[in-house]
Amino acid sequence: MNSREIIARRVGQEFKNxxxxxxGIGMPTMVANYVPEGVEVTFQSENGIIGMGPVxxxxxxxxxxxxxxxxxxxxxxxxxxxxxxxSFMVIRGGRLDITVLGGLxxxxxxxxxxxxxPGKIVPGMGGAMDLTVGAKKVIIAMEHCAKDGSPKILKKxxxxxxxxxxxxxxxxxxxxxxxxxxxxxxxxxxxxxxxxEVKKATxxxxxxxxxxxxxxx
Amino acid sequence: MSKISDLKTVMDRIVxxxxxxxxxxxxxxxxxxxxxxxxxxxxxxxxxxxxxxxxLDKGIGKLVVSKQxxxxxxxxxxxxxxxxxxxxAKEMEVELVPQGTxxxxxxxxxxxxxxxLTPTGVGTIVEEGKQKITVNGKEYxxxxxLRAEIALIKAYKADKKGNLVFxxxxxxxxxxxxxxxxxxxxxxxxxxxxxxxxxxxxxxxxVxxxxxxPAKQPAIEVKxxx
Numbered sequence: 001m002n003s004r005e006i007i008a009r010r011v012g013q014e015f016k017n018x019x020x021x022x023x024g025i026g027m028p029t030m031v032a033n034y035v036p037e038g039v040e041v042t043f044q045s046e047n048g049i050i051g052m053g054p055v056x057x058x059x060x061x062x063x064x065x066x067x068x069x070x071x072x073x074x075x076x077x078x079x080x081x082x083x084x085x086x087s088f089m090v091i092r093g094g095r096l097d098i099t100v101l102g103g104l105x106x107x108x109x110x111x112x113x114x115x116x117x118p119g120k121i122v123p124g125m126g127g128a129m130d131l132t133v134g135a136k137k138v139i140i141a142m143e144h145c146a147k148d149g150s151p152k153i154l155k156k157x158x159x160x161x162x163x164x165x166x167x168x169x170x171x172x173x174x175x176x177x178x179x180x181x182x183x184x185x186x187x188x189x190x191x192x193x194x195x196x197e198v199k200k201a202t203x204x205x206x207x208x209x210x211x212x213x214x215x216x217x
Numbered sequence: 218m219s220k221i222s223d224l225k226t227v228m229d230r231i232v233x234x235x236x237x238x239x240x241x242x243x244x245x246x247x248x249x250x251x252x253x254x255x256x257x258x259x260x261x262x263x264x265x266x267x268x269x270x271x272x273l274d275k276g277i278g279k280l281v282v283s284k285q286x287x288x289x290x291x292x293x294x295x296x297x298x299x300x301x302x303x304x305x306a307k308e309m310e311v312e313l314v315p316q317g318t319x320x321x322x323x324x325x326x327x328x329x330x331x332x333x334l335t336p337t338g339v340g341t342i343v344e345e346g347k348q349k350i351t352v353n354g355k356e357y358x359x360x361x362x363l364r365a366e367i368a369l370i371k372a373y374k375a376d377k378k379g380n381l382v383f384x385x386x387x388x389x390x391x392x393x394x395x396x397x398x399x400x401x402x403x404x405x406x407x408x409x410x411x412x413x414x415x416x417x418x419x420x421x422x423x424v425x426x427x428x429x430x431p432a433k434q435p436a437i438e439v440k441x442x443x
Contacts, residue, residue, distance in 0.1 A: 046316060047242045048386045063245070064373075064385040070243030070296065075385070084242070084268070084389045085324050088317030092337065111340075122304065122313070123295025124269070130317035130337045164340025 001217075003143055003173035006190055009034045009217040011100055011141050011171050015041045022046065022091065022131055024101040025069040028141050031100055044096060046087050046127040051079020068127065088127070092134035099135035101128055103142040103170070105157040108204045110167040110179040112140060113159035125162060132163035144172035144201050151203040153177065153184065174198050176215065183207055188215045219377040222428035227402040228254050230367055234287075236264040238323070238363075238394040240370040243269055243296060244276030246387030248371040248404035250433045252279050262287040266323070266365055268316065268390055269293040270300040284308070290363065292316035315343060318360050320393055326362035327396025333360050368398030371432070372421070375405035376412070379426025380419045388420070395425045402428040 001009075004027050012034035015021060019041045023029050032054070035041055043052040045067045052067060053074035061072035075081070082090075090096060105113040112132055115125040132138050146152055153170060170177040175198045176188035186198060186206040191214065199206060231237065241247025247267075255263075256279050265286050270293075271278035278297045280286050288310040294300040303309040314322065321333045334357035338344050348359040370391040373384035381403060383391055395401050403426055 045386075047245070048389055062385065064387040066243065066245045066386050068242075070245065081385050081388060083383075083392050084316065084320040085393055088320055092317060092335070121295075122301065122311075124291065124293035124313045125315050125343075126269075126293040126295075127316040129315040129341065129343065133337045133339075134317075161341045 001191070004030060006173045006215070006217060007141050007143070007171050010176060010188075010215050011139055012036055013217070014098065014137075014139060014169065015039050016097075017041075019097040020044055020050070020095060021098045021100070022096055022135065024099070024128070024131070026102050028100040028102060029067070029069070031141065044087075044090060045073070046084075046091065046131070048082050048084060048087050049073075049075060049079060050090070051076045053079070088130050088134070091127070091130050094134070094136065096131070096135045098137045098139060099131040100139045100141050101131065103140040103152065105152050105154055105159050106140050106167050106170055107154045107157045108179070108183045110165045111157045112138070112162045112167050113157045114162050116160055118160065128162050132166040137168050138166050140167055140170045142170070142172060144174040144198075151201060153202045153204055155204045174201060177206070180207075185209055186212060188213055190215055191217070220379045220423070220426055220429050221377055221408065222402070222430055224250065224254050224430055227251065227369075227428050227430060228258050230400055231255060231258065231260050233260050234262045235260065235367060236266070236365045238266045238365040238368040238398055239277050240368070240389065240391035240394050241267065241271070241276050242386065242389040244271045244278070246371050246383070246389050246391055247271065247276040248369050248432075249276070250404050250430070251369040251402065252277065255280060255285065256283050259283075259285070261285050264288045264290070266290045266363055268319065270297045272296050273299060281309070288312065290314060290319070292319050319363075320390065322360050322363040323390065323393045323397045326364040327393060330362060332362055334358065335360055363397060365394070365398040366400065368394040368401045369404070370395050370401065371404045372406070374407040374409060374414065375403055375426070375429045376409050376414050376423070377429070378411050379403065379423030379429060380414050381421035381423070381426065382414060382418060383420050392421045395421050400427050401425055402430060404432045405429050406432045
C-alpha cells in the first residue's frame with residue numbers, strides 16, 4: 001500500500017453515518033474511494049453540489065457538472081445544486097461536519113498553512129480558508145514530510161496561514177496526530193512505523209498517547 | 218419588451234479600463250462567447266472579478282494570456298501559469314479573496330449592503346488593513362461590497378424578459394453577479410418565449426438582466442430537464 005492509499009484509507013475511518021463532508025483537491029479527493037462499508041456520508045463540493053457522486057465513465061461526462069477542481073463528476077439521487085453564496089453558507093453556517101484538506105505546514109496550535117509559498121507559488125486560497133473556519137472538524141491529509149524531507153508538522157508555521165487554530169486531526173502515512181490544548185497527541189502509527197521514526201520526522205513535540213496503536217487499515 | 222440583443226451591442230459597452238464580473242468556476246458556467254469577443258476586441262486595462270483565472274485556453278484565462286487584465290479579483294489562480302507569471306512580473310495585479318468572502322462581497326454589492334462580517338481570514342494575511350469587529354465575543358472581518366460596470370454571465374435557459382434558469386454546477390457565481398453590476402448581459406444556451414418558464418422555476422428574475430445573447434455553442438442535451 002503506498003503512502004497516499006494509507007492516508008486516504010485512514011481518513012475514511014473518521015467518517016460517521018450521516019456526515020456531510022467536503023474533500024479538498026488532490027489526495028483528499030481519493031478519500032471518497034475509502035468510505036468504510038456501512039457508513040453513509042454525503043459529499044458537498046463548494047462549487048455548488050450536495051450529493052456529489054463518483055467520476056463518470058469516459059464518454060459520459062457532462063460539461064456542466066464538475067467538482068471544485070474542475071474535474072467531471074456526477075450527482076447522486078437526492079442531490080442538489082446551488083450558487084456559490086449558498087454553498088459557503090452551508091460551509092460557514094455549521095452544516096459541514098468534516099473538511100479534509102491537504103497541508104504544507106501544521107503547527108501545535110492547530111494553525112494551517114496550505115495556500116501559498118511567498119516568492120515561489122501563489123495559487124490562492126480558493127475555498128480553503130472558509131472550509132477550515134467553517135467545518136466542525138478539520139482533518140489534514142498529507143504526507144508526513146515535504147518532498148525534500150523537511151518536516152511539515154511544526155512548533156510554529158512559517159508560511160502564511162490559511163486559518164488560525166482550526167485543525168483537529170492530522171493523518172499522514174506515518175501517524176495519526178490529534179491537536180489538543182496541550183499540543184500534538186500521537187494516537188496511531190502507520191504500518192510498520194516506530195515512535196522514533198515519527199519523532200524524527202516531526203519538528204514539534206509529540207505527546208505519546210497511552211493508547212497508542214498501529215493504524216487498522 | 219424583449220431583451221434579446223447581439224454580441225456587438227454588449228461589446229460596445231466594454232472599453233479600456235472597464236470593471237467586469239465574469240461568471241463561472243474553473244470555466245464551468247463561464248460565457249465563453251463573451252470572453253472570446255473581448256479577446257477579439259482587444260480592450261485593455263480591464264479589472265476582472267471572477268472566481269478564478271481559469272486555464273490558458275478556457276474561461277477568464279484567455280484574457281490573461283492576451284494581457285488585457287490590469288487587475289483580477291479572484292479566489293484562485295493556480296490553474297493558469299500565465300497569471301502567476303504576470304503576477305510575479307508585476308504586469309498584473311491580483312487581489313486574492315477567500316471564495317466564500319468573494320461570493321458574499323458580490324452579494325453585498327448587489328443587495329445594497331455596506332459590507333459583510335465573516336470569520337474567514339481572521340489571524341491570516343487576509344485581515345491586513347481591514348476593520349475587525351467583535352460580535353458576541355467572536356472576531357469578524359468587515360469585508361466590503363463589490364460591484365462592476367458590467368456582468369457577463371451564462372445561463373442554461375432565458376426567456377425574452379430575461380428570467381433565467383441555470384444548470385448544475387454552472388450556476389456558481391452567475392446569479393450573484395447578475396445582481397451586482399450596472400449592466401448585465403447573459404449568454405443563453407436556450408432562449409424561450411415569455412411564459413415558457415414556470416415562475417417557480419425561475420432562478421434569477423429578469424429585472425436584473427439587460428441583454429440576452431444566444432450562445433454560439435450548441436446547447437447540451439439534457440436528460441430529464443434542467
